[in-house]
Amino acid sequence: MAVIDKNMAILVVDDFSTMRKVVKNGLKQLGFNNVTEAPDGKVALEKLQNGEFAFVISDWNMPNMMGIDLLKAVRADERLKNIPFLMVTAEGKKENVIAAAKAGVSNYIVKPFTVNALEEKINAIFNRG
Amino acid sequence: MSDSISDKIEEIALLVVMLFPGDAQTLDLVMDSLAELKKACESDQENQRLVEACNYILEQRESLDDENLIAALNEFATAAQAFTQDNTAGVFPHEKQESPWKSDLSPEADEGLIIEFIEKHSTLMDDFEAxxxxxxxxxxxxxxxxxxxxxxxxxxxxxxxxxxxxxxxxxxxxxxxxxxxxxxxxxxxxxxxxxxxxxxxxxxxxxxxxxxxxxxxxxxxxxxxxxxxxxxxxxxxxxxxxEVEEPQSAESEAELEPYQLDGDPEILVEFIAEAKDHLNEVEELLLSDSDSYGREDLDAMFRAVHSIKGGSSYFNIQEITRTSHATENLMDNARNGNVVFNNALKGIMLDYIAIQRSLLEKTSNAIAGDGMITPSPEAERFLATIDDYLKSLALIEELSLQADLAQMEQENKGPAEKPEEAENKTAPENPAKQPIEEQTPSTQIAPKTAAPAPKKARTSKEKVELKSFVKVETRRLDRLMEYIGEMVISSSMLIRKCRDQLSHDEAVINNTHQLERISREIQEIGMSMRLVPIKGLFQKMSRVVWDTAKKIGKEVHFEMSGEDTELDRTVVEKLADPLMHMVRNAVDHGIETPEDRKAAGKPPKGHVHLSATHGGGSIIIEIRDDGKGLDPEKLLKTAVDKGIVAPGESLSEEEIYMLIFAPGFSTAKVVTDVSGRGVGMDVVRRNIEDMRGRINITSELGKGSCFTIELPLTLAIMEGIETTVGYERFIIPTLSITEFLRPEPEMLSTTLKRGEVLQYRDMFLPIFRLADLFQIPEAYNDPLDATMVIVDTGREMAALQVDDVLGNVSAVIKSLGVMFKQTEGLAGCSILSDGSIGLIVDVSSLLAAAKKKQRNVAREEQLEEHPAGAESMGRIH
Incomplete structure (x- = not known):
């Protein structure tokens, strides 16, 4: 099992600040401290384009730019296209998950999730290589 | 090979990549897709291998552990992708080998033990059967x-x-x-x-x-x-x-089990605050009196509900999650234009907001307690409402379909009859069915064009005010206020000492001035931190007006002004119930029906105006309606009928209006189901008075009424007048005081029924001696030496006899200890600037206690005089 860099820059995207905090807290518990937040896809994309992020965790439903559009934009960007992308969905709606999978999502996670589930998803993403 | 089959295979392959042991959700999705794939393949013999492979995996789900299952799925996905090219290619798991049978029925212990179990229980099971x-x-x-x-x-x-x-x-x-x-x-x-x-x-x-x-x-x-x-x-x-309904009630009871909150309580507290913000935004949108909502508005509402759902699920606030989920679905349909966002839906959204607020409140309480939440039926009822609504929509679709058919048959004969029938059947008092009535015309006549026009597109920027905030727990603020109070007291004690004893030292005196100024400022800032705009409460009232008017079929336009006026949080909280009651009353009893209004030459739509203004140290709230007004004659008659007023007693118009606050006046007959919550107007008045506020009514028959509530800005500090009685100090709230006076001998008299009375203007007021009521020795005995404080509770007036009046105080209210809790007539105490303690008088309860005492005394005297009367009374009881 590959060792995951705990210092990697992670971008957490959600319009609901409570949710960002929940994710951030979860990440902190897992030892990831380098977390940046963005309130929607549009801001997130700017941050990604101007920064060096190693991992994106994004909500699906957001104003301005939805998570799925952010994912598509990231995958279409030459520099960003290989960033691991974890999509947060409110329910495991199959068509959403499949749409995200087709758009190149690395994995998805369904709200509500436990820190354990988050860890599992992160491990699943980063151990696939 | 059809496209849908290769699509499904691709889908499965994509999902399997993300799958890992323990990931039940994805596994469910994969299994779902497999079942669909199987179904898609079954019709064609060519795909027989694929069907078998699907069956195999689906069957193995129970028996294989995750790792083996995922391995099998990976094999399946690889084989299936090969299969799409050539239906003989690839090796499916079931073709590879038979997997061992495994499930929770497979014994894990050694055979000996199991045999023992089997032997023992084979016989015992026979006894069991017998x-x-x-x-x-x-x-x-x-x-x-x-x-x-x-x-x-x-x-x-x-x-x-x-x-x-x-x-x-x-x-x-x-x-x-x-x-x-x-x-x-x-x-x-x-x-x-x-x-x-x-x-x-x-x-x-x-x-x-x-x-x-x-x-x-x-x-x-x-x-x-x-x-x-x-x-x-x-x-x-x-x-x-x-009982036929037995199983259902058992089922819903099972769902109503208490549940435990989850997650970090600190974040939960933030979630609650944020969720409330979202609810307020949605409510503002809903109540903005707009007739059509643009896609952006609906999106914003949807998102708020969605976010609340997502957040709540984290903390396991099950009721919020469930109600939000249902509402989200509805809103999703609305924003996608599948459903018209009409008044019925608006009502559901408002209900949603109300329910969320109460659920959030419940959650807050649970955080403070043991984190357990006992579900209440309101969430279930709400879900049922949504369900009914969806059902009614389905019904409408059916009806409109029939209508279409009917229209095709007889083109020019106007709308079909079916929908009208449905309308007639709809009982107006059944709100669950109302959507049909409202929905039918738009759906039937123009199902698509009725979709909301994106007219009033609000941009989020307009709404956001750029202020930065820190969220602070209320309890901390309360404690801060407490300490500020203490500090103000001790600093004023210190300042007084300094000025008395160090008046020659200029530097010290200067410092005391500075200290005085600073501590006053701190006190002001402290108070202002507790202040919140009354807007939130007013918005709630607009909801109340809307609901009430809808329920009783009146047309009411609601206006508010001064909603930015700030007052103490506690006051706002305590004001909510009485205000709601009064607003409901204004709509229910004040505003006439549209027909009556037209007949009276008024516009059919009534107006209710709520306003808040500052007036010195108090805030004035007005509830004004342009309805029928109060009829003094009728009121008086009712009061006499109910025995509240003795027949023949002459009352001023104002006094008559105030009768509606008398206990027993607004009974079930007056209060319809809309106004009633078991709270009569007397309770409204009690609530206002508990806040040291007062209430007034002006009214003009046929033109409308105005209820005015005057409240102190804060409950923590009270403006009062310091008085002495013997060695005690009493603080009497300024708001209740009308006048002080030194009585002249001709003003005093003693009556049989009411004891000592004071002639004040054209009235006789009872005199209550604080010294007697609180048994204080060494107070002035002769009223001519004493001072009379004329107090007015709005309901009655009296003269309180004290020794002297010292002057104004801003008293920081402290509660009396447990020992004095039962003392009637006192609201608390305060530390005065000289360090002594002043007792704060609660005028209404003081008067009540005094009158009770007076009656007791009178009765005793009566008993002494007429022992026979005592006997007869004894028999009655």
């Missing part, structure tokens, strides 16, 4: 309670025995099923599930014989449980015989 059959054969009379009791005890203990044994030898399937049966027996008597018990016995024997023979049991434990629970539900129903 006992059941014996009970089953008894008729009603033979089933004595002793016998039943014995039977129940036996079944319970035997099942417990089986469970324990099965657990210890690793037969987890049997353990699970037995536990399940035990659970049923918790609320159901054993003799009522005889069939299930027999079934259970057979199943266990089947499993056991499968083990001894090395075969596969017919039914896995979960399947057995699933089969049993359905049947037992039905059996219970028929077994009970009488």
């Amino acid at each position: 006992a059941i059959v014996q009970i089953a054969q008894l008729n009603e009379e033979e089933r004595t309670s002793e016998r039943l009791e014995e039977f129940r005890g036996y079944v319970k203990s035997y099942l417990h025995n089986v469970k324990g044994d099965a657990g210890s030898v690793g037969l987890s399937g049997i353990e699970k099923v037995t536990h399940f049966i035990e659970d049923i027996l918790q609320d159901t008597a054993a003799e009522q599930i005889i069939d299930q018990l027999l079934e259970y016995r057979e199943w266990v024997l089947n499993v056991l014989s499968a083990y001894s023979g090395g075969a596969v049991p017919e039914k896995l434990s979960d399947d057995f449980i699933a089969g049993l629970s359905v049947e037992s539900g039905e059996n219970l129903k028929t077994g009970e015989g009488t």
Whole structure:
């Protein structure tokens, strides 16, 4: 099992600040401290384009730019296209998950999730290589 | 090979990549896709291999552990992708090898133990059967309670025995099923599930014989449980015989189990605050009196609901999650134009907001407590409303379809009749069905064009004010205020000492000035931190107006002004109930029906205006309506009929208006179901007075009424007048004081009925001596030496006799200790600037207590004079 860099820059995207905090807290518990937040896809994309992020965790439903559009934009960007992308969905709606999978999502996670589930998803993403 | 099949295969392959052991959600999705794939393939013989492969995996789900299952799925995905090219290519898992049979029925312990278990329970199961059959054969009379009791005890203990044994030898399937049966027996008597018990016995024997023979049991434990629970539900129903709704109520009760909050409480607190913000935004949108909502508005509402759902699920606030989920679905349909966002939907959204608020409140309380939430039926009722609404929509679709058909047949004959029939059937007092009525015309005539026009597109920027905030727990603020109060007191004590004793030291005096100024400023800032705009409360009222008007079929336009006026949080909270009651009253009793209004030459739409303004140290709230106004004659008659006013008593118009606050005046007859919550107007008044506020009414018959509430800005500090009585200091709230005076001899007299009275203007006011009421020695005895404080509670006036009036104080209210809690007439105490303690008078309760005392005294005197009367009274009681 590959060792995951705990210092990697992670971008957490959600319009609901409570949710960002929940994710951030979860990440902190897992030892990831380098977390940046963005309130929607549009801001997130700017941050990604101007920064060096190693991992994106994004909500699906957001104003301005939805998570799925952010994912598509990231995958279409030459520099960003290989960033691991974890999509947060409110329910495991199959068509959403499949749409995200087709758009190149690395994995998805369904709200509500436990820190354990988050860890599992992160491990699943980063151990696939 | 059809596209849909290769699509499904791609789907499965994509999902499998993300799958890892323990990921039940994705596994569910994969299994779903497999089932769909299988269905898509079944029609074509060419795909036979694929069907078999799907079947194999689907069957293995229960028996394989995750790792093996995922391995099998990966093999399947690879093989299936090869299969899309050539239906003989690829090796599916089932073609590779037979996997070993595994499930929770497979024994994990060693064979010896299992054989022992089998031997023991094969015989005991026979006894078990015999006992059941014996009970089953008894008729009603033979089933004595002793016998039943014995039977129940036996079944319970035997099942417990089986469970324990099965657990210890690793037969987890049997353990699970037995536990399940035990659970049923918790609320159901054993003799009522005889069939299930027999079934259970057979199943266990089947499993056991499968083990001894090395075969596969017919039914896995979960399947057995699933089969049993359905049947037992039905059996219970028929077994009970009488109550048809029994199973349903049992089911909903099961859902109403208390649940435990989850997650970090600190974040939860933030979630609650944020969720409330979202609700306020949505409410603002809803109540902005707009007739059409643009896509952006609907999106914003949807998102808010969605976010609340997502957040709540984290903290396991189940009711919020469930109600939000249902509402989100509805809003999703609305924003996608599948459903028109009409008044009915608006109502549902408003209900949603109200329910969320109360659920959030409940959650807050739970955080403070043990984190357990006991579900309330309101969430269920709300879900039922949504359900009804969706059903009504389905009905409308059907109707409009029929209408279309009808229209096609007779083109020019106007709208079809069916929808109208539905309308007629709709009982107006049944709100659940109302959507049909409102929905029908738009759907039927123009299903698509009725979709909301994106007219008033609000941009989020307009709404956001750029202020930065820190969220602070209220309790901390309260404590800060407490300490500020203490500080103000001790600094003023210090300042006084300094000025008395160090008046020659200029530097010290200068410092005291500075200290005084700073501590006053701190106090002001402290107070302002507790202040919140009354806007939130007013918005709630606009909802109340809307709801009430809708319910009783009136047209009311609601306006508010001064909503940015700030006042103490506690005041706002306490004001909510009385204000709601008064606003409801204004709509219900004040505003006339549209027909009556037209007849009176008024516009059909009534107006209710709510305003807030500052007035010195107090805030004035007005509820003004342009309805029919109060009829003094009618009011007086009612009051006389109810025995509130003696016949022939002459009252000013204002006094008559105030009668509506008299206890017993607004009874069920006056208060319709809209206005009533069991709260009469007397309680409204009580609530206002508890806040040291007062209420006034002006009204003009036929033109409308105005209720004015005057409230202190804060409850923590009170403006009062300091008085002395003997060695005690009393603080009387300035708001209740009309005048002070030194009585002249001719103003004083003593009446038989009311004791000492003071002639004040054209009235006779009872005199209450604080010294007597609180038994204080060494106070002035002669009223001519004393000072009279004329107090007015709005309901009655009286003269309080004190020794002297010292002057104004801003008293920081402190509660009296437990010892004095019962003392009537006092609201608390305060530390005065010289360090002594002043008692704060609660005028209304003081007057009540004084009158009670006076009556008692009068009665005693009467008893002494007429012992016979005492006897007759004794008999009456």
